[in-house]
Amino acid sequence: MRTLNRNTAGILMKQPVKVLQFGEGNFLRGFVDWMIDVLNEQTNFNGSVHIVQPLEFGIVHLLEQQEGLYHVLLNGIQHGKETQVTRLISCVEGVTNPYKNYNAYLELAENPDLEFVISNTTEAGIAFDAADKSMEKLPASFPGKLTALLYRRYQHFNGATDKGLNIIPCELIEKNGEELKAAILQYAKHWNLPQEFSTWINVHNTFCNTLVDRIVPGFPKENIKEIQEELGFEDNLVVKAEPFHLWVIEAPTQVQTAFPTDKAGLDVKFVEDLTPYRTRKVRILNGAHTALVPVAYLAGLRTVREAVEDPKAGKFIREAIFEEITPTLDLSKEELEQFANDVIERFQNPFIRHELITIALNSVSKYKVRVLPSVLEYINRKNELPQRLLHALAALILFYKGEYNGEVIPLNDTPEVLSFFENVWQSDNAQEVTQAVLAKTDFWGTDLTQIEGLVELVTQQLEVLQQAEKREETTQV
Structure with missing residues (x-):
């Protein structure tokens, strides 16, 4: 050679x-x-x-x-x-x-x-x-x-x-x-x-x-x-x-x-101003990553590519991007859709193995920066709650329980965040857990319980995920 x-x-x-x-x-x-x-x-x-x-x-x-x-x-x-x-x-x-x-x-x-x-x-x-x-x-x-x-x-x-x-x-x-x-x-x-x-x-x-x-x-x-x-x-x-x-x-x-x-x-x-492009990248590329991780991980998937190609998780993230994230951005529809389609292709790259658990590092702060702005802007523009992005929040809350379907989740976050979730999950009441998490202004920069209907929707989604976990446990038994 x-x-x-x-x-x-x-x-x-x-x-x-x-x-x-x-x-x-x-x-x-x-x-x-x-x-x-x-x-x-x-x-x-x-x-x-x-x-x-x-x-x-x-x-x-x-x-x-x-x-x-x-x-x-x-x-x-x-x-x-x-x-x-x-x-x-x-x-x-x-x-x-x-x-x-x-x-x-x-x-x-x-x-x-x-x-x-x-x-x-x-x-x-x-x-x-x-x-x-x-x-x-x-x-x-x-x-x-x-x-x-x-x-x-x-x-x-x-x-x-x-x-x-x-x-x-x-x-x-x-x-x-x-x-x-x-x-x-x-x-x-x-x-x-x-x-x-x-x-x-x-x-x-x-x-x-x-x-x-x-x-x-x-x-x-x-x-x-x-x-x-x-x-x-x-x-x-x-x-x-x-x-x-x-x-x-x-x-x-x-x-x-x-x-x-x-x-x-x-x-x-x-x-002249790259702000719209930075916002586009953070909200679509990074936001989609962050929203996808807990939903896909709880579904038993372990890589980004597996998640995007999975019928349910793939449908979830595409709908989240095209129906709840891009409508909150100000670039042209053509530019946003092209970038979004590029993101999906990048997620499917067979030559790169993106472990979901790696992307899950500091997911709470990532949700605040990457996903929450889309949630708030969607509510502002549509006067309704974004179902999928809030389903991702419910999945994130359950993810931070640190255990799902009998399997330990290797959480990686600050001691303060991990300690908070360890304490809050002492309760087995989904509404109590949701209420405590959404009221944690240190996490979100605002009290999310003040948004009409948000606690109820996230609680409902959390209960759906918990019921799915119970069904899986029953099936395995």
């Missing part, structure tokens, strides 16, 4: 480095770098990526060994059919570990071709750390590292107005671009950098808020030998991902012009 490098793969041409990427993990390599590779093929983008390792321990040494090359395997369902596509990614030009050579890292700022900074340093990565006292040594935080690099660029180009960068973070926090900018300006003040530098940051650099969406399971260790045999290369950085991808970017038109994804057929939306 051949070693993977640019000589053995026959890829010798290099392109100017236009993108500095903080993060070498599976997501960025299977999402952003995959897109840039497509851009190079389909458009005149003509740019490569230089990757910076944001943490002390990482895998840039593996990228270095393979000269930036690796394969992305897209496996899933598109338009009702299974699809498998393999792509050799060749847009990564070089790597730098700033923990080994801080000055080499700072010298990356002097590249005149550089246009973009893209990052994914975990949700906790975008934060100011007062312990970073100066730029004399490598700052610990990602915003600190980026501030040092931008200041070197500002100095090297004498504050040139055309040498600012388009900064596009992918961290999964709201207003990620704005949060990153705020942290950088805080470092500029903390380090007593010239006011002119802060002005240059504010005026001549563009910070974009973003929303990313693609499931990237990553390295397929379970069958990597077979995959390497098929590829013909000893690739130790293979990335598995689903075909679906969505990148929503709040940015001015010049960013879209510089990053012409529309000309490459990529699902990248440049928008």
